[in-house]
Amino acid sequence: MIxxxxxxxxxxxxxxxxxxxxxxxxxxxxxxxxxxKFNKSFVYGEAMDADIEQHYITQYGAQHFPYxxxxxxxxIIIPEDSMARIMEEYTxxxxxxxx
Numbered sequence: 001m002i003x004x005x006x007x008x009x010x011x012x013x014x015x016x017x018x019x020x021x022x023x024x025x026x027x028x029x030x031x032x033x034x035x036x037k038f039n040k041s042f043v044y045g046e047a048m049d050a051d052i053e054q055h056y057i058t059q060y061g062a063q064h065f066p067y068x069x070x071x072x073x074x075x076i077i078i079p080e081d082s083m084a085r086i087m088e089e090y091t092x093x094x095x096x097x098x099x
Contacts, residue, residue, distance in 0.1 A: 040079060040080070041079075041080035042077040042078060042079060042080060043077070043078045043080060043083055044065070044068075044075065044076070044077055044078075045062075045075070045076050045077075045078060046072045046074055046075050046076070047074040047075075047076060048074070049074060050074065052074070053074040053076055056076055056078060057076070060078055060079075060082040060085065060086060061078070061079055061082050062076040062077065062078045062079075062082070063076060063077050064076060065077045
């Protein structure tokens, strides 16, 4: 995670320390398949322990992501397309079973 503060909105980049304008370039991206790789969604979750975290990494392509506030040792991000598989496998219908 990258944290930053906005001091002033400008139509270009400006160095806060010096006030110098930084030359920027606008590039039009027209290829949809190029943009798609940057347009992924993720679901954030927290596993109870390292074994459960590893299960989600192995089975669903999750990634270790301990950042955020407050930090969590077993926080993960799961690609949104993997969530459909998770929702199919884990049903939360009332079964009457008690733990």
